[in-house]
Amino acid sequence: MEYITLGGAICAEVLGTTSMKFSHGFTRLWPSLGTLVGYLVAFALLAQTLKTMQVGTAYAIWAGVGTAAVAVIGMAFLGEAANLAKLMGVALVIAGVVVLNLGGAH
Template identity: 65%
Template sequence: MGYVTLAGAIAAEVAATTAMKYSHGLSRLWPSLLTAFGYVVSFLLLSQTLKSLSIGTAYAIWSGVGTAAIAVLGLMLFGEGLTVTKVAGILLIVAGVVVLNLGGAH
């Protein structure tokens, strides 16, 4: 169940961060409200995740997958460039999450 709530926390964080981009510096009401709501939901779900997963593993997955997802959305929605450095960074994030999970963190 921990990984299900973690997936929800990641989805809420990614939605909130994307809404923040659309809020134009929190100057537009609805994207700003969605940003706040998404972060609240994300932290609530992350806190539930910590009941069954270790904090190191949960936070690494939450932040790593969220960062990689936002980078991909930046490419798809906002026309951000794709560089070798950006690809390497995303791959390193994914590798770090995998290594933490293989390391036996509970």
């Protein structure tokens, strides 16, 4: 169950961050509200996840997967440059999350 709530927290954070891009500095109502709701849901779900998962593991997954997802969304859909350095950076973020998880629950 903890991975389901964490996955929801990641999705909400990615939606909130993407909405922030479209808010144009919080000058557009609906994307600004999307940002607010996205982050409220993300933090609520992350808080639920932290009841049963170690904070370091949960935060590493939340931040790492969220960062990688937003970077890919930016490159795939928002016209941001996709180059080898950025793609390698995304791969390294994901690798870091995997390595942290391989450390186990000690």
